[in-house]
Amino acid sequence: MTEHGSADRPGRKPAKRSRRFGIPPITRRILAVNLLALGFLFAGMFYLDEYRRGLITAELATMRSEANLFAAAIGESASFADPTTGEGLISLIAQQMVRRMVESSRVRARLFNEDEALVADSLLLGGPGGVVQIEDLPPPRTEGQQLRDFLAGYDRLLARLWSREDLPVYSEKSVQTARDYPEVMLALSGETASTVRAGPDGGMVLSVAVPVQRYKQVLGALMLTKGSEQIDTSVLKVRLDVLKWFLLALAVTVLLSIYLASTIASPILRLATAAQKMRRDLHRQHTIPDFGNRRDEIGQLAAALRDMTRALWLRIDAIERFAADVAHELKNPLSSLRSAVETAARVNDSDRRQKLMSIILDDVGRLDRLISDISDASRLDAELSRENSEAVDIRQMLRTIAEVTEMTAQKQRTRLAVDVDRKRDLVVNGIESRLVQVFRNLLANALSFSPPDSTITLRARRENSTVVAEVLDEGPGIPEGREKDIFKRFYSERPQTEKFGQHSGLGLSISKQIVEAHGGTVEARNRRRPDGKIIGARFVVTLPLE
Structure with a gap:
């Protein structure tokens, strides 16, 4: 056996594999559809x-400005100065001024004196028969009021769910004093205060x-209160706009x-239906x-x-076809065996009996060789699926196979040569x-066709992103037009000097598989x-690099 290295052979650069990163198209569609409506609602x-x-x-801020104006007017017009008792508020004038100042607005005004007693309330009217409390009547119900009431309730519910504060509850005693309202106590101490309560x-x-x-002397405290009807109406209007957008998004x-159901679910259903028909009917008319x-x-x-x-x-x-070929190949030796028996x-x-034996x-x-090769071929797919792949060095493999086969080649007066690329990995x-x-089958095939004093060469090189291994002999070559047929099952084109029945015709077919x-x-x-x-045959095996 002789071995010599080969120089690097020029080849094309490996083609770059294009990779696409990002979210697949169907995933993008599903995400966009599911997040669209939720995004509108959440942001709203x-x-x-x-x-x-x-x-x-x-x-x-508006109420604070009004309260300061009202307090300044009351301090100037409804107060008295007594050298002995000091300054104070004139209750009757203060009551009239309080009612007049808030008459055109929906604000309630209450005036407390420096002794923390309630002096005036814009909702209380005094007369000969006593005191009468004013109450605002609800507006008359109009067309669509039920829908507006529902939306108002919906607005209040959402306000409670999304509110980040727990508001104190507003309560009113029958006899009110400044101590009932913390903001009034602060006002009596000379500070301006405001509070929001739950109604x-x-x-x-x-x-x-x-x-x-x-x-600069505090005579009392003026408290203005107002409901949130206008605020609720404004928020409700905006919320209705958001609701319209939400309905549009919906x-x-x-x-x-x-659209997605028609482009995804329907095609998948068609594919599933077709697969079920093929499984159930086992007929090729279903595609x-x-x-x-x-x-x-999809x-x-x-x-x-x-x-x-x-x-x-x-x-x-x-x-x-394999079953038919097996039956045919088994029938020939069985017929010969039956005839001989x-x-x-x-x-x-x-003598004739010994010849028949x-x-x-x-x-x-x-039959034994044929059955062994048939068994190997039938188990090949299952065994290939079970065995684990690993890195295989083609250079070292060809050297080892050549060394193992050297003795058999010498008996046939055939020389083995190994010509591999030494500079680059062939893994x-x-x-x-x-x-x-595979390579033992190809080498055994080359030995069976090689004449005495000939050379069989095992070559391996790297070409682009593959390893190309070749087995070259100096035999009679391959019959014209049979280059593909020799890889078919049970194809047997053997040398005339070889004894009949030594090969099953499955070796090259198994190698191709x-x-x-x-x-x-x-x-x-x-x-x-x-x-x-023709000066011989060449078998070329191409395998992808690791």
Whole structure:
């Protein structure tokens, strides 16, 4: 055996594999549809909560300005100065002024003196018969009032759910004093204060208390209170606008859901129905629908199912052909064996009987080899699926195979040469025992056709992103037009000097099956001189790099 290295051979650069990152198209559609309506609703809730706070702040500022004006007017017009008792409020004038100042507004005004007693209340009218409390009547019910009431209740519910504060509840005693209201106590001490309370009707009660002063002396405290009807109306109007957008988003969501159902669910249902029909009927008239015009996951799924179905039918056809070929190949030696046994039973000549016994032994050996190869071929797919792949060095494998086969080659006066690329790695991912079987089959085939004093060369090189291994002999070559047929099952084109029945015709077929299971190819060619004369055969195995 001789070995020599080969120089690097130029080759094309490996093609760059295009990769697409990002979210798949169908996933983007589903996310957009599901998040659209929720995004509108979620953003609207936070927006309205801040909007309500802004309205409350603005309303309190307005009430504070009004209260300061009213307090200044009361301090100037409804106060008295007594050298002995000091300054104070004139109750009757204060009561009249309080009612007049808030008459045109929806604000309630209450005036407390410096002794913390209630002096005036805009909702209380005094007369000869006593005191009468004024109550605002609800507005008359109009068309659509029921819907507005429902929406108002919906607004109050959301306000409670989304509110970040627990408001104190507004309560009013029959006899009111300044101590009932903390903001009034602060006003009596000279400070301006405001408070927001939860009203009994589900709304809010806004109150502002300011001191009533005359020449920097606090004479009392004026408290203005107002309900949140205007604020609730403003928020309700905005919430209705948000609700309109939400309904629009809901409609768009429904339409997009119908669109997705027609583009995703319906095709998948068609694919499932077709697969069930094929499984149930086992008839080739049922085919997987073709969605080749789609460029998404559904199109890929349909193409994969069609390819799988096509491969399944090809496998069924291959199994049927294999069964027929096995029956045919087994029938020949069985017929010969039967004929020899029947003849031996009638022959009395010992020489002829011994000759028939030799035929029987040859047929039994042929059957044994045939059954062993058939068993190996039938188990090949299952064994390939169970065994684990690993890194396999083709360079070292060819050297080892050549060393193991060296003795057999010398008996046939055939020389083995190994010509491998030493500079670059020749490592593939595969099942080493099966790849060894491939090259041993190819080498055994070359030995059977090689004449004495010839050379068989094992070559291996790296080409682009593959490893190319070759087995070259100097035999008679391959019959013209049979380059592909020799890989078919039970094909047997043997040398005339070889004893009949030594090979089953499955070796090259098994080798092709193993190579293709590794994602590679194997092909046979004739080696020719420049004048076209055949000088041997060349078997080329191409395997992807690890």
